[in-house]
Each structure stands twice: as structure tokens, then as C-alpha cells.
Amino acid sequence: MSETVISLDDVGIRFRRNRRSRRNFKDLFAGSRRRSRPGEFWALQHVSFTVQRGEAIGVVGRNGQGKSTLLKLVTGVVLPDEGTVDVIEGVAPLIEITGGFVDDLTVRDNVYLTAGLHGMTRKQIDERFDEIITFAEIADFVDTPYKHLSSGMKVRIAFAVISRLEEPIILVDEVLAVGDKAFREKCYRRIEELLAGGRTLFFVSHNERDLRRFCARGLYLDKGALVLDGPIDEVLDRYNAEYGVKPA
Template sequence: VRVGAGVAPLIEITGGFVGDLTVRDNVFLTAGLHGMNRAEIRDAFDEIIAFAEIADFVDTPYKHLSSGMKVRIAFAVISRLDEPVILVDEVLAVGDKAFREKCYKRIEELLAGGRTLFFVSHSDKDLRRFCDRGLYLDKGRLQLDDTIEKALAAYAADYGV
């Protein structure tokens, strides 16, 4: 079973993890569900754990991790997938500033490698950093599909921000 069929979701990033399983088991489960085979996961495992900076918690049940630690491990797994499209929905807001910047650098690497990013955010700064095209949605309806600057300007005009 391959989840996402070409899409790596960072929306509700921790949703697919199982609380009673250890971090190690969750890495194998989640990466496997997204199409990585056991050998690929074993090869990437140490890098995933190092990126997440949670080596001391590898054998800890996932449910005992803080929300920030859960995001760390989930991002580390999802960002290792070889999917052409990445969906990001402000999931990194719970991480500390240094780790968030580390994730943003990883996202920039993925973009430089030719990936497509759908980035949902209320942060003008983050949107400008990652996006050149903007889709401005209001009440579920597309208001504008244009440059990121024009989409941000339309949002600001409508909401006085």
C-alpha cells in the first residue's frame, strides 16, 4: 500500500503515527506506508533520528513524546520520502525556532531538487520565502491565482492587514 501516491503530506503531520509503538517502530511503519522498503528505511534510519535530534527516545512509545518531539520525528521521516509534491500546513509552528529553521532549510533543499510545494500559511514571511505563486482562498473559494506578492496584497486589502 502506498499512501499519497506521489504526495508527501506535512498536514496533520503526526496523524499517521501510532501512540503505543516506539519511535523506531513508527519510523518503519510510516516510511513503509509511504513506499520505502525496509532496506531503504534501515539505510535512512540513523539520518532520520539525527535530523529529529531524538536519539535518546528511539525506543520510547510515541505517545510519551512532547508535541514538538512528535513533529520532529514526523518531519524527519516525511522529508526523506522521494515524493514529487510536498503539502505543508503550518505544522512546524510547534517546533522551536532552531529546529523550524532546520526544517525550512530541508524544504529549500527539496525545492532545489525539483519538488513542488503547496504551502498553507498565514505567515507572509514564510510564504515569500518558499513561494513564487499564490492561491488566495476565502471562505473556501478561490479569489486569486497569481504571484505570491499579488495574492498577499489581495488578502491584505480584504482583511486590512
């Protein structure tokens, strides 16, 4: 029997284009909440869907259509202005994964800090530390300040840490674009291992091969609206047909 782990019901989120456009106290009580004010736009609007445990879902659409915002809603980083978002299980966010690391701390200290912030105990980190470092292939830099690593090395250690979390839901947002080909394939094999273990996947990518590799279902976002929710092949075909994209 399937179990719903993520549910969005008529979700909308509104952003300001610049700091001068601010909602005042009166705005909170005035008229329809759906009416955009000068300088505001709807990043997502009227989005509804559910996700069952163990599903692998690819999110597609042009840049700026709400894909990353959708994932941030699921993680709880941002809250909707309208509708409801219910996530009943923990999330491992492979989204801007280097953002929580501290430049002046060593790689070792950053592993303990970041894994701890995501809920791992000291004992769990101790048990997985060597595995994390080996996966990231940076054993020679464990006691090097994080700021001295290359961008590719930063992604490696960040992915190694986050992918070792035990959260049932994995969110991936183009985070491996800067990695070399061999390491990307290594990360993809790790994602396949997690999926084989029953994890739920949200995968944002512009790479059709990757989307078809991991996902059976797709969500197509356009102008902040969910225009198609269906089999990944149908979603990609629709996207390609509407924007003249040559299939990968």
C-alpha cells in the same frame, strides 16, 4: 517545456455541519447537485487551476476558507462532489503529520511503520534510519514509546520521516507551528533543499515571511472560492487590503 502535475477543473466539495444532515438515496438523483440542503455547506466551489512541475505555491486565506480541504483533495484523502482532480505524481503530505503514529509503539517502530505505509522499502528505511533520527534530534528516545514524547518531539520525528520520502509533490499545512525556532529553521532549510532538487510545493501558512521565502505564486481562497491566482506578492497584498491585515 513545463509539465502539469496537478490539475483541478471546476472542483466543489460539500460537507455536512452535523450528523443529522444526511443525504438520502433520493438526493443522489434529485435536481441540481449544486443546491445545498439544510445542514450542508460548500467548503470549496468552482475551483480551477493547474500546477507545473517544480512550482512553489503558497495558499492563503482566513481560517475556514478551504485551504486545508484543498490540500486534502490533492492528497486524495477526500474526493470532490463536483469537478475533477488529477494528480499525476506522488505526494509527501506534511499535513497532520503525527496522525499516523501509534502511541504504544516505540519511536523506532513508528519510523518503520510510517515510512513503510508511505511506500518506502525496509532496505530504504534501514539506509535512512540514522539520518531520520539525527535530523529529529531524538537519538536518546529511539526505544521510548511514542506516547511519552512531547508534542514538539512528535512533530520532529514526523517531519524527519515524511521529508525523507521521494515523492515529487510536497504539501505543507502549518505543521511546524509547535516546533521551536531553531528546529523550524532547520525544517525550512530542508524544504529549500527539496525545492532545489525540483520538487513541487504547496505551502499553507499565515506567516507572510515564510510564504515569500518559499513561494513565487499564490492562491487566495475566500469563502471556498479561488479569488486570485497570481504572483505571491500580489496575492498577499490583495489579502491584506481586503481584511485589513498589517503586512508581516
